[in-house]
Amino acid sequence: MAVTIALVAGEASGDQLGARLIAALKARLPDARFLGIGGAQMREEGLVAWHDSERLAVNGFGDALRRLPELLAIRRDLLRRIVDADVDLFIGIDAPDFNLGVERRLKKRGIRTLHYVSPSIWAWRGGRARKIKRSADHVLCLFPCEPELYAKHGVAATFVGHPLADEFPLFPDKAGARAQLGLPAESAVVALMPGSRIGEVEALADHFVSCAKILAGRFPDIRFLAPVLSRETRDRLAQAIASAQLDANTRITIMIGHSHLAMIAADAVLLASGTAALEAALLKRPMVVAYRISRFSYWILKRLMYLPWVSLPNILAREALVPELLQDDCEPGKMAEALAHWLGDSTATGLLIDRFETLHKTLARDNARRAAEVVLAMLAGRP
Structure with a gap:
């Protein structure tokens, strides 16, 4: 039978x-x-x-x-x-x-x-x-x-x-991704990913755009890619960009979908905590994790959680591989400083990528x- x-x-x-x-x-x-x-x-x-x-x-x-x-x-x-x-x-x-x-x-x-x-x-x-x-x-x-x-x-x-470790290449093609997106090969590129849900984007969009503005003042040729999943999240991010009164040096391109392509093309990623952090690690991209929720929700979560980290790369490594800027630490200046570290320190970036390669092999x-x-x-x- x-x-x-x-x-x-x-x-x-x-x-x-x-x-x-x-x-x-x-x-x-x-x-x-x-x-x-x-x-x-x-x-x-x-x-x-x-x-x-x-x-x-x-x-x-x-x-x-x-x-x-x-x-x-x-x-x-x-x-x-x-x-x-x-x-x-x-x-x-x-x-x-x-x-x-x-x-x-x-x-x-x-x-x-x-x-x-x-x-x-x-x-x-x-x-x-x-x-x-x-x-x-x-x-x-x-x-x-x-x-x-x-x-x-x-x-x-x-x-x-993990199925993503089987799906993602061990060595992503950054040059190919940039060519596909029409990005300069030598410019610094940062992916901005304030979340897939409208509530997350509401909480983080203004901070992420302000962070981009600060980085553009330090890295004149920098480009920003902002992949979103829906029209609603796109409109909220566009509103944040318009409200920030950015100068011509702050070039943010909103993309519908193609988050993996954006991460592969990037030198570093600013993202909300979640699956995107594991995806960035498997794509070997240095990242900064930022998240903000209501004070009451955060108070409850702090008492329920027993690990000192929220992002999967840190949890799996059992150490702080990547910065986590949560609640009051989730502010544009600190985000920009953490991203500038990855953009400016090739030795630290190389060591982090080595750790991500080891993680990838473990999960595949x-x-x-x-x-x-x-x-x-x-x-x-x-x-």
Whole structure:
């Protein structure tokens, strides 16, 4: 009888991970059935989608509350279908707020569960690992430090590498990126990335533009690239540029998309904390991490977090490889000084790039193949 695997991915990145995993599994289990919730990429690989992954996307706590009845209805329907389909294994891909609850209920019914992409248990105090233990029989981790943390709580976990490390080249082509963007080969270039969400851009755009103005006074030929994801974030950044009354030396080009190309072309990157910091590290670009949230939110987070860093390069290295300018330190003068260090000190930049190359090699593990091997082991009855 063919193996039946249910998968749930809740956003675009999860859909991509799921599609790669299905492709790797089909190579070993050509008759397997794949059912559940996913996007276009998972459907293209053969997923029979009961719901589209976009239906699980929520934008903040308020949106989650408004859509709670819909999400609960989707969960009830999903659980019923999984039980009726006599599923051999359930794989929840990221989306922990939704998937861990599904996994916990299925585990109680005797269905084996696998959670793909560990929530950031290394960043937060409290019993998050214990909660995951109640839900998942096994966890697939993208970072090498995570399995040891799970082992302390009796949770089986496997490091499978990070998909971006497989995707990104070890040695990015800066000259090619600059030629593609029409940038001078010798000019200093800084990428400005104040976040993907409008709230982040609202908090950081004016500071990032003011930082660019300061740097333009120190580096006359400098160019700035500002990739954004939406019309809304583009308009807010354009407003910040217009309000700053920049002189002709401060040349900021707003780009829709192409963030990786902008980072490859740059000598340094100023960015909001998040996935972009890991992307910059894998693209071997010196960076400055800057972030600002409400004082109340920051007060709460400071008491929940137990690591002294917020950016993934520093967390993975367990040291301050790159500057983090948070809250009151997130101001244009300090940003400009930190970026000027990377632009002016080739020795420090070279040492940082060496560390990023080591990190890249650590994370590049043929992610989909390794994840598929764990799935096959679970189907065979092994932990």
